[in-house]
Amino acid sequence: MTIYNVTGIINFAQGEFAMLGAMVLVSLEPLGLPLPVGVAVAVAAVALMGGLVERLTIHPARRASPVTLIIITIGVDISIRGLALLVWGTDPYAISPFTAGPPLRVAGAIITRQGVWILGTTALVLAFLYVFFEHTYPGKTLRACAINPLSARLSGIRPDRMSLLAFALSAGLGAVAGIVIAPLTLVSYDIGLGLGLRGFVAAIMGGLVNPAGAVVGALLLAVLENLAAGLFRAAYKETVAFLVLFLILFFRPHGIFGGGARGGL
Amino acid sequence: MLEVETLSVAYGAIQALRGVSLSVGEGSIVTLIGANGAGKTTLLRTISGLLRPGSGRIAFDGREITGRAAEDVVRLGISHAPEGRQNFAALTVRDNLLIGAYPVYRRHGKAGVQADQERVFALFPVLRQRERQMAGTLSGGEQQMLAIGRILMARPRLVLLDEPSMGLAPLVVREILKQIRRLPEAGTTVLLVEQNARSALAIADRGYVIETGRVVLAGSADELKRDPRVQAAYLGRATKGPPSKGSGLAITQE
Ligand SMILES: Nc1ncnc2c1ncn2[C@@H]1O[C@H](COP(=O)(O)OP(=O)(O)OP(=O)(O)O)[C@@H](O)[C@H]1O
Ligand SMILES: [Mg+2]
Numbered sequence: 305m306t307i308y309n310v311t312g313i314i315n316f317a318q319g320e321f322a323m324l325g326a327m328v329l330v331s332l333e334p335l336g337l338p339l340p341v342g343v344a345v346a347v348a349a350v351a352l353m354g355g356l357v358e359r360l361t362i363h364p365a366r367r368a369s370p371v372t373l374i375i376i377t378i379g380v381d382i383s384i385r386g387l388a389l390l391v392w393g394t395d396p397y398a399i400s401p402f403t404a405g406p407p408l409r410v411a412g413a414i415i416t417r418q419g420v421w422i423l424g425t426t427a428l429v430l431a432f433l434y435v436f437f438e439h440t441y442p443g444k445t446l447r448a449c450a451i452n453p454l455s456a457r458l459s460g461i462r463p464d465r466m467s468l469l470a471f472a473l474s475a476g477l478g479a480v481a482g483i484v485i486a487p488l489t490l491v492s493y494d495i496g497l498g499l500g501l502r503g504f505v506a507a508i509m510g511g512l513v514n515p516a517g518a519v520v521g522a523l524l525l526a527v528l529e530n531l532a533a534g535l536f537r538a539a540y541k542e543t544v545a546f547l548v549l550f551l552i553l554f555f556r557p558h559g560i561f562g563g564g565a566r567g568g569l
Numbered sequence: 570m571l572e573v574e575t576l577s578v579a580y581g582a583i584q585a586l587r588g589v590s591l592s593v594g595e596g597s598i599v600t601l602i603g604a605n606g607a608g609k610t611t612l613l614r615t616i617s618g619l620l621r622p623g624s625g626r627i628a629f630d631g632r633e634i635t636g637r638a639a640e641d642v643v644r645l646g647i648s649h650a651p652e653g654r655q656n657f658a659a660l661t662v663r664d665n666l667l668i669g670a671y672p673v674y675r676r677h678g679k680a681g682v683q684a685d686q687e688r689v690f691a692l693f694p695v696l697r698q699r700e701r702q703m704a705g706t707l708s709g710g711e712q713q714m715l716a717i718g719r720i721l722m723a724r725p726r727l728v729l730l731d732e733p734s735m736g737l738a739p740l741v742v743r744e745i746l747k748q749i750r751r752l753p754e755a756g757t758t759v760l761l762v763e764q765n766a767r768s769a770l771a772i773a774d775r776g777y778v779i780e781t782g783r784v785v786l787a788g789s790a791d792e793l794k795r796d797p798r799v800q801a802a803y804l805g806r807a808t809k810g811p812p813s814k815g816s817g818l819a820i821t822q823e
Contacts (some may be wrong), residue, residue: 389810441674448657448668455655458617460643460672460723 316377316473317357318478319500320384323493324350325479326486327388339402347479350556357384358468366464381500388493396490399483399535418487429477432480446470503543570595570758571647571727576625578608578615585611587782589626593727598750598759600769600790603779603805609762610652612779613729616760617649618642629727644672648725652732654716658705662696662715665704669719682722688755689718692748710741717749727758734765746772747785766803770794778803 328346337345361376368376401418408415436443449456449466455462482491482499489495502525507518529544571593578586585608593599603609614620616627618639626635629645637645657665666673666689670682688698693714699707704715713733720728730749734742742765750772752759763769770776776793778786786799793799 307823326668390771441679444660444664444668445671448660448664450655451659452655454619455657455719456668457639458643458649458655458720459667459668460640462640 314374314377315474316374316500316504317384317496318474318503319496319498320381320388321350321354321475321478321496322482322485322499323388323491323496324353324384324475325482326399326491326495327392327397327493328479329483329486330392330399330491335404343480343483346483347476350479351472351476354478354507355468355472357475358471362467362471363464366467366484381496385493385496388496392493394492396492398490399486401487418484422484422488425480429480430460442469468500501549504549570630571760572626572628573612573616574628575611576615576627577623578611578620579623580611585782586615586622589779589782589784590625591777591784593758593760595726595758596753596756596801597774598761598772600761600763600766600773600776601779602763602766602769604764606781607709607779608782609779610731611782613649613651613731613760613762616642617647617729619649632670641722646726647729648720648723648727649729650720650733651671652735654712656704656707656712656715656719658703658764660704661701662704662707663700664695665715665719666722669722671723673722673724679732683738685722685724687756689721690809692721692751694720701822710745713737713741713745715747717745721752721757725757727760728752729760731762732764733761734763734768752768766799767805786805 324510325346326385328349329342332342332345335342356446357380362373365373365376401416402421403416408417408420438444445461446466446469448459449461449463453463456466468506476522482495485499496532502522525545525548528548573589573591575590576586577584577588588793589612590609591601592598601609601612611620615622617635618634618641621636626633628634629647632645634645634647636641639649643649657668660668663686666686667679668681670685673685674682686735695711696718699711704712716732717728717733733745733749737745743779745766748762749759761769761773770790770793773790776788776790777784778793778799786793786796788796794804
């Protein structure tokens, strides 16, 4: 979303950064690092990869149209998955939950301990994004680029540097997401696709420019998926994201929470 | 300080500038007047690096800057306040000024831009009152003041101002022009584009008249004010009717 706001590109490789985050953490396990250090290293490594991807694929084509660049991100998505297959093979890996123990009961509902970690991390990431964009100079610079690219350039802001920053930031945040959900699912080279799709649908539900809207979109999507699995068959769960995507693109292209007026960028 | 030589610029098949030459001396205010579509905005956009010329050259302080990217031109000391203000609408007035200071801020940090901000507030005190307001919610006059203040934050030695009077009440125009007139004494040279020839010539030292991509007249502001052709076409003393495209003013470039 950060990338979209700054560059107008929808990055279809975003889900792969989540996969990479989890995979790098898996690979670090033999080193026996404490969990927070391992997570920090994995997130930093993936942020670096995000920057590298931008330099190698988006930067050389920066004068191309947004559609071309979006197609490039699809190519990047496929390439990263292919490389991950070569590096890690097809076997799924398991990451143990951050804190062991039985699920918690909260107001009658049952929630796994990792679920609490996910909610807490989501809240932290939102808070981080808020502080970054509202209260730091690089954050304001990125926003300035999104609001008025022309004046941003006339102010001396280099669009390619902002694009690099946006990719690295998004890749790092994607890695955080991949790591925190990894203990709930197994990690294999191909989980990025499903994650990326759901992330994209959630972002669309939120109107594409609004992180908080995307989180609400993600929650709604998850509820819908599990309703479908419960009411019909577990296999239908997978189709829900596609169905929601089509319905929204047909009826509410600006997202279901209104706004999205900045979508032109 | 700024030398533009036989500059030609085209948008695809549309030739917007046809061999424009002009010069701006350090510490002066030079105005470029002309009707809609004459090519004024195109010239400023080419100087500031937003457009690439087909031919001709632009030199600043004797150094050729033709074809340089806009991000670099502002670092050389030329700041451009584009037509229509183009502030960062969803950022506060204060943040607009901080972003305007981008190259300075990156080198000297927040403390380094404090004095520049005070200078802008001294020029346009209303901006201090609006400091925490979103730029998009300002009045037209305040937005124009912000657009000028914003580019001054980059410590330019030359500012390119594109129709600052556009759409503003006469009283507000007078206030803004009064402050533009004070810029040279603080070390900022001005190239002012205007359709409002009367206001522009009132504060300028020299002026150029541009019609359909060509400079058709040049001279001191006083000469231009007295010139019957300028009076007829741009100062509303209609003796020959409104300016028509290519209205045959003799080319009197020195
Ligand atoms: N982006 C563009 N694409 C094609 N033609 C353009 C473009 N911008 C300007 N032109 C054309 O170039 C010519 C000069 O335009 P320019 O905007 O420089 O005029 P101007 O003197 O600034 O006019 P105004 O006083 O209305 O702002 C006009 O004929 C205009 O139609
Ligand atoms: Mg114009």
